Amino acid sequence: MIQMGSAYHYGSSHGNPPLRMKNPLSAVLALCANIVFAHGLGAQPVGLRTEPIALVSAVDAHHAQYVPDASAVLFTQGAFEGVYRWTRSGVVSTVTDLPGTGFGFLVSSTGERVVVRAATREGLYRREQLLSISLPRDSDEAPPQAAPITHPFERLTASPRWSADGANLLLQRDDEMHWTSAPGTVPSLGKAPTALATIGSNLVRVDDGDQTAIRVVGKGAFEGDLLNLVVSPDGQHVAFEELGGALWLGRLSDNALTDLVELGVGHRPAFDRTGSLLAFMRTTDDGYQITSSGIWVTDLIGQEAQEKASWRAPYPLIDRPDRLEMNPHFSPTDDRLLFDADGTVFEVALEVNR
Numbered sequence: 001m002i003q004m005g006s007a008y009h010y011g012s013s014h015g016n017p018p019l020r021m022k023n024p025l026s027a028v029l030a031l032c033a034n035i036v037f038a039h040g041l042g043a044q045p046v047g048l049r050t051e052p053i054a055l056v057s058a059v060d061a062h063h064a065q066y067v068p069d070a071s072a073v074l075f076t077q078g079a080f081e082g083v084y085r086w087t088r089s090g091v092v093s094t095v096t097d098l099p100g101t102g103f104g105f106l107v108s109s110t111g112e113r114v115v116v117r118a119a120t121r122e123g124l125y126r127r128e129q130l131l132s133i134s135l136p137r138d139s140d141e142a143p144p145q146a147a148p149i150t151h152p153f154e155r156l157t158a159s160p161r162w163s164a165d166g167a168n169l170l171l172q173r174d175d176e177m178h179w180t181s182a183p184g185t186v187p188s189l190g191k192a193p194t195a196l197a198t199i200g201s202n203l204v205r206v207d208d209g210d211q212t213a214i215r216v217v218g219k220g221a222f223e224g225d226l227l228n229l230v231v232s233p234d235g236q237h238v239a240f241e242e243l244g245g246a247l248w249l250g251r252l253s254d255n256a257l258t259d260l261v262e263l264g265v266g267h268r269p270a271f272d273r274t275g276s277l278l279a280f281m282r283t284t285d286d287g288y289q290i291t292s293s294g295i296w297v298t299d300l301i302g303q304e305a306q307e308k309a310s311w312r313a314p315y316p317l318i319d320r321p322d323r324l325e326m327n328p329h330f331s332p333t334d335d336r337l338l339f340d341a342d343g344t345v346f347e348v349a350l351e352v353n354r
Contacts, residue, residue, distance in 0.1 A: 052318065053347050060343045067135070069333065070336070075340075076105070082096050095135065098118045101117065113132050113183070115133075117159070129154065132147045149180060149182055164194050172199075179208070198225070202222075215255060224243035225243040227243055232271040234275040237251055238252055273331070278297065281295055282294055295316070323341040326339060327340050335350040335351075
């Protein structure tokens with residue numbers, strides 16, 4: 001059962017599953033970092049303005065993200081079982097309860113629709129279909145309606161991506177890509193759709209129907225596949241994971257990736273609305289399950305004063321030793337951040353000195 005969780009502090013365990021302890025070394029480091037932060041970090045311009053507030057708790061609620069005007073939050077639960085919406089009035093409603101639709105769901109640029117991958121199984125075969133689902137503006141409207149984007153049983157090998165203008169979807173099957181429009185979106189006029197994507201260990205730009213490899217300056221080929229690619233809102237920077245490797249951050253210049261920075265271990269990067277702040281989760285595991293996870297950040301230094309980008313060394317923002325903080329997502333309208341920890345979605349206001 002989904003519950004509104006704003007009645008307790010981040011420091012309370014009321015209403016949460018049993019706490020999972022991080023490894024001792026991580027706990028000591030996080031405690032030291034929190035003590036230093038409490039006394040002020042002059043060199044670190046990003047901190048917490050308020051204590052994290054629980055928005056909603058469910059059976060393992062996770063992967064929350066804002067709608068474009070930040071008036072609501074979408075999230076999934078369990079094994080990506082459906083997509084649900086929390087509004088500022090505290091109402092939680094079901095967008096879809098179809099199995100698997102919570103994995104990689106996308107919100108349209110207008111906030112009026114969400115795109116999901118609905119998966120089913122027939123014996124040994126996995127089938128899926130891409131759907132566009134309307135998002136009612138309030139709980140009194142008619143229930144969400146789904147419209148198909150692809151034919152049933154059309155298998156995609158990667159989650160779809162919005163074009164730069166948010167008007168088209170890029171669909172990928174192995175190294176083949178094509179564009180399609182989603183029902184309810186506004187088509188772009190006189191512009192060919194464009195987006196960045198990954199094919200194996202390569203980064204490519206897809207313009208209309210053409211693919212152009214992005215040249216990496218100052219580094220050889222990546223050894224592992226590239227995952228969880230994100231582009232800053234201004235289109236100037238990208239971040240991505242290398243499978244079995246590090247989290248990378250770089251500047252886009254035409255069809256080249258320059259000023260490449262290795263951030264160490266990191267997963268699920270997210271840019272803020274200005275493109276000058278990057279959050280990600282840093283985790284450890286024992287080979288079977290995650291044993292520690294915290295939200296770390298890095299920020300861009302002096303981008304107006306120098307031509308070359310300079311990113312500060314990553315530092316912990318939220319890293320409690322008794323919780324697994326995961327999946328950061330910035331507000332598109334102000335300095336707030338979503339994350340999930342042990343089955344609860346939290347929101348926190350940030351203090352950012354730009």
